[in-house]
Amino acid sequence: MGVQYEVNELLCFAAHHMQRIDECEITAAIIEYYPAECIAAAKKVLWDCYVVDLPCFEKRISSRTRPSHHKEAEDIMKGLKCIDSKYPMGDWPTMFVALDLNELPRWKPGEANAAFHLERIIMLERKLRRAEYFVFRVDPELSVETVKQHITDGGVTVVEIERMSQDNAVTQSFRVLVNVDDPNKLYNEDFWGDGGFKRSKLYIKDILTMRQPDILCLQETWLINETAGLIAVDTDYLHVHKSGMDSRQEVIMGRPKGGTAILYRSDFGKKVSHVDVPSSRACAVVLTENSLRMMLLCVYMPCDNYSTSVVDPEFDDVLHCIDTIMYANPCHEYVVCGDFKVSFTRNNAHSRRLEEFLQWYGLSKCWDSPISNMSNTYQNFSLNQFSCIDHICLSNRVFSSIESCEVISDPTNPSNHSALAVKVCQQGVLKFTKEGQAAWGQSVQRRKWNVATLEQVREYKAALDRRLAPLMRKLDDETVSCLNLGCTSAAHDNAIESLCSEIVNACLDSGLECIPAKKPGWGGEVAGWNKFVQPAKDRSLFWHWIWCECGRPNIGALYEAMKRSRHQYHYAVRLVRKNEFATKKNSLAEKIKSGADFWRELQKINPCSKMTPQAIGDADSPQEIADMFGKKYSELYTSVPTDANEMA
Known part of the structure; x- marks a missing residue:
């Protein structure tokens, strides 16, 4: 039976050098020169030609440490070694030849080629001058021109931009190729918005x-x-x-x-x-x-x-x-x-x-x-994935x-x-509050100490003294008053912890009784919330409630309506927060145009409330406080002797 010839430049290159050059160097040269799809195709050709002489074909997959084509290049060299061991005189049934010399590496494995390295350096410089960036999960109403304009306004030159998502996607994705003079601009979270x-x-x-x-x-x-x-x-x-x-x-x-x-x-x-x-x-x-x-x-x-x-x-x-x-x-x-x-x-x-x-x-x-x-x-509503x-x-x-x-x-x-x-259930697990108080899930409400009147503070002190009076007798207990610094008694530790907890609870209970409570809230809404966000939030809650009542279907018109309303709400939140300062400026301009007081409106935008002290030392009335300041300044200005002629 005559010799058959198979055209494959990669296998021809490897078979030609395998007798004289180390296997690892040939493998490195293959990985360096040939793309992954060529290596995979060459491996398939080798196994098709020598299916009887080689072990079972195994398809490689990439791992976290090595790409799949690295493993396939090693499989090719192992296969060639196996064939060469079976046909020691080089009398292979199928020989591999190269027709296109441009598909062969221009250097021998293990040798440095100056022209090749120069070419690689030039390609690397071109690549470093450009960066590929992917923008995910943006509003579907944004166009390619809008995203390009946003990047350009940030001081970055856009070379190429391409929309990657489908037409009916809930959110969009873009591939952007830019000239990166300042990489920190692209990777700064403020450049793209909140995340x-x-x-x-x-x-x-x-x-x-x-x-x-x-x-x-x-x-x-x-x-x-x-x-x-x-x-x-x-x-x-x-x-x-x-x-x-x-x-x-x-x-x-x-x-x-x-x-x-x-x-x-x-x-x-x-x-x-x-x-x-x-x-x-x-x-x-x-x-x-x-x-x-x-x-x-x-x-x-x-x-x-x-x-x-x-x-x-x-x-x-x-x-x-x-x-x-x-x-x-x-x-x-x-x-x-x-x-x-x-x-x-x-x-x-x-x-x-x-x-x-x-x-x-x-x-x-x-x-x-x-x-x-x-x-x-x-729930990934864009990809319809649920788990x-x-x-x-x-x-x-x-x-x-x-x-x-x-x-x-x-x-x-x-x-x-x-x-x-x-x-x-708090009982039997860990208990952080005293008997009779609410279980976990009810945090202590904060007190407004900055607005508490002098009378309320006095009532707080009296209530605290009343609650601490029975606890003071426990200080005479030997378990609490132990003076041994090296004491390891668990009973002493538990007694001290119990007393500390009772003192803390006495302070909290007195505050709850006498000091006004702070109104719960997150500290104020964003400017423009009621006008732009609240309607979208109401629609989102409405459709989400209907979707839940219908069994949370993953397909259909109801599902699409829920997704759309949810996305519109979150987009409105991002838009309002981004334009908060501009909204405040426009609102202030409209109010001033209507005749409102400028400084009063400005105070509403940047409130800075300061508590006026109701008592300083022994002075507890406005007149006594004023007299005390007058006396102090009089002493300050008359503390150094002065010459009447110098003052004239």
Whole structure:
């Protein structure tokens, strides 16, 4: 049987040099010169020609560490070596030849070619002068010209712009090629508008004000350590934050870890301690009361690889980190919650791995409770994707105390993830308030001390003295008055903690009785809210309510109406916040034109209320205060002797 010839420049190049040059250098040259599709085609040709002599054909896929064509180039060299070992004299049944010499590398493997490197440098310089940028999830009414004008107004030259989304998409995507003289402009969040935590700040503030949770866990904050102070949206709550991004990088590349945060009521005080977590995908706190400890972990897991057998190493690393923290900080109860990127209905490698971890630590998913109302926690209305990938996992004692578990479906939520609400019976878990007070979920209302009158302050002092009087007798108790600095008695510690709690409660109760309360609210609406946002919000709530009442269908006219109204509301919020200053200027101009007082209207825009003191020292009336200031200034001006001739 004669020799057959197959035209393939890549295989001809590799077979020609394999006897004289190292296999690794040939593989590197193939990867360097040929594109991925040529390497895949050459591998298929090789296996088609020698299907009997080679092992079963295996299609490669890319991993996090190596692209697929790197592995296929190695498979080609292994296949050629296998064929060469079977036909040692080079008498191959099929020989590979090259017809187009331009398809052959212009250098030998392992050798440096000056012209090639010069060409690569020129191409690299051209590429560095341009940057490809993708703009996602913008309003469907925006055109290519509108986006181009926005980028140009920001001082960036647009080379090319292309619309990538379909015509009927709820939101649009654009591919933009620009000349980047200042890369920080494109990667600055203010260049494109609000995003991440800033975009959800209003919604989070509403949850804290209206629902008053004891603990709120957040994922995907997208904040660096320098901007973590933005989480403090309510002074009634303290927080711990773990950034998923390295602020030392000028340009953050790849997919960052998102960031996590835990907000807890400020009246928990010293009962909450922060836990140092080595992973950037989790943060944790420990709540302590009467020697009982409960750990709360907030996690943001890596994306699911949808493999049925292989677990992503990063997924295992986060679980190992959680395991290490729980082992190093032993507690009576554990709660692990967050965005796990795992749907247990998939029954893949990640879901089985997480199920094993939960069983090992005796944790139960909140959805397993018979009183839970399970539904999709992730809804991507643009791609029509729905799944339940957010979970709250609790230890047995806390799990058995669940009173309610639900998904908060709210059209005002700007995120694709819905909030999860779990209410736990306080009895038998951890108790942070005294007997007879409300259970978790009712935060202490703040007092308006800045407007309290002198009489109200005196009433507060009297009420506090009345409540503290019976507590003063406990100071004579030996468990509280112990002077031993090395005392390790648990009874003494519990008695001191109990006394401190009673003193704090006495202060709070006296304030509730005598000092006026601060009106709940998030601090004022954005200018133009009632005119531009409120109508869109009402429509969104209306269609969302109808959609929920009809069983939340994923297709149909009702579903499209709900999506459209929801998108219009969020677009109106972004537009009003962006144009807030211009709206204030226009409103001020219209009021002045109508004859309003300029300074009074300006004071409304920038209110700066200052409390007038009602007592200074022993002076508690306006006349006494004025006389005291007159006396002080008289002493000041007459403190140095003066010459009448000099003053004349």
